[in-house]
Amino acid sequence: MSASQSAVRSRAEAVQVSRTLDWMILFTLFTVILGGYHIHYMLTGGDWDFWADWKDRRLWVTVAPIVSITFPAAVQACLWYRYRLPFGAVVCVLALMIGEWINRYLNFWGWTYFPVNFCFPSNLVPGAILLDVVLMLSGSFVLTAVLGGMAWGLVFYPGNWPIIAPLHVPVEYNGMMFTLADLQGYHYVRTGTPEYIRMVEKGTLRSFGKDVAPVSAFFSAFVSVIIYFLWHFFGRWFSKTDFIDGEGV
């Protein structure tokens, strides 16, 4: 067979090869995202995502969506721009969450025995679905950034509240009030993470009384819009094909 001949001899074979390549590409994409996005999120969101006693209504709500919209924006751009596939955000989030669950279960619990109810990851799926749907329906990155990015930031806290609410029930302990999450942080000793490192409930949003989470979510949503724009350009740049003039080689 010469180089100019096709590797397949029938349409059925072509379909079969195409599907095989689909799975190979998807598997590679999934594992690359799992690794890359996971490292990115651990480095930027880190402790806010690791520990229940960091999941507060101010900084976690603010930081987590901002630092996590990055890869979904880039992968969405690539998959939509090149393939019109609207699952870029969901594939990222699923890869991240599967990676995180492997890490939390095997490392945090399996090796160091932190209870899973103390070190579970954040839920990012609702925002990812909305992001993908907005892109698919609008076909516009501007609208996706504005509407999808806003949705990404706004639904983060409600999407996680059913998971963390039980840990925010108050308890009296040795004459002081704690939430159960605070007590987890106090009971399950993290030798390398002293209490003062914990960045929770810091800030100046005091004039909103106890309703701080929506304000934080709105702020996070606005910044998520900007970050989406930035990272979607990375995605477009990454999926660009350049041909070099033969004379210039």
Add this chain to the structure above:
Amino acid sequence: MKTIKDKIAKLSFVALLLAVTSAMFYTPAASAHGEKSQAAFMRMRTIHWFDLDWSKDEVAVNEQITISGKFHVFAGWPETVDKPEVSFLNIGIPGPVFIRQGSWIGGQLVPRSVTLELGDTYEFKVLLKARRPGDWHVHTMMNVEGGGPIIGPGKWVTVTGTMGDFVNPLTTLTGTTLDLEDYGLANIYFWHALWMSIGAAWMLFWMKRPMFIPRHIAVSGGKADTLISATDKKVAMGFAAGTLGLLMFSLGATNEEYPITTPLQAGLMRGIMPIEMPESTVSVKVEDATYRVPGRAMQMTLTITNNGDSAIRLGEFNTASVRFLDADVTEDESGYPDDLLAEEGLTQSDNSPIAPGESKTIEVTASDAAWEVYRLADLIYDPDSRFAGLLFFFDEDGNRQMTMVDAPLIPSFI
């Protein structure tokens, strides 16, 4: 010849693979906390731990152990380390092998960071409950913001039993009794599984049709619009509506189930009460101090003045948690860790009692392998070559007085 070379190369490669693979089976336990690698001046001139007591050497899972004692916040705190304005009384253990049921400084529960004052001495207590079986090195520890962990002495504690038997019961302010060890776990698994299933369903909807090559050909051929059908859009709207609906439902149901929740508790605790230490009647002037590298010994010339009304003798020099004792004057009865205790490590040119009103200049030598083992000898390579520590004097009735020393140290290499 080439065949032999090839065989050697092949066998070498196999041997290398075997060596790498077998190395994976050698995983010795990491049983220390880096206490020896911390700069010596940090350990000598920051927090001085003393009168420590580990209530038990062996406990079963669910049993408690108390670590109590005192720590002195050194007045000559090094310039290169942030002052202990935000500090946290921690415990140095390899992960949550115990849970910390309580920690107190000066009788005050300190679950959060505290402000400590230079020159003050504090009483502390940490209550632990055994969780995971094994032999664990349990250290006292103070984290200082801008300074890092200042680790104190460690003692081996054996935990027996089965981790599966461990329970951590609590009663909330809403009257619910629960086991914090696995509380809410089913809820966490449920919501994560549900949302990830919805995400997977969205993926499957697109994965069931050709994905990359045919779509790429279509997009490149200007037929991108044909790739999203009206049905696809309806399904997408369904996913979006379902997502928003589930969010609203779950939010409402959660608020109904947990009507009382509070924000995470945080904030610095000030006003921690130090121990009211009696005014020391002993004054000590360090005339000079040298560290003899070959002999692993520190020699000090001290002028000691007894301003009290009973004769005193120097019995102990405590620095960086290493205790050098003069066996003629005092002995340890607390079961202090052997590796940190030099029972006969303190020798004096004259250890006879110093009478009231008397001033005496003596040569004091603190020698022990601990200088080397605990890398205190590295002091000579530190950026601020000073030593510091606590001197304990005893009168005839066994009463004890504590005095701090802080002076330059000259190394002697011959």
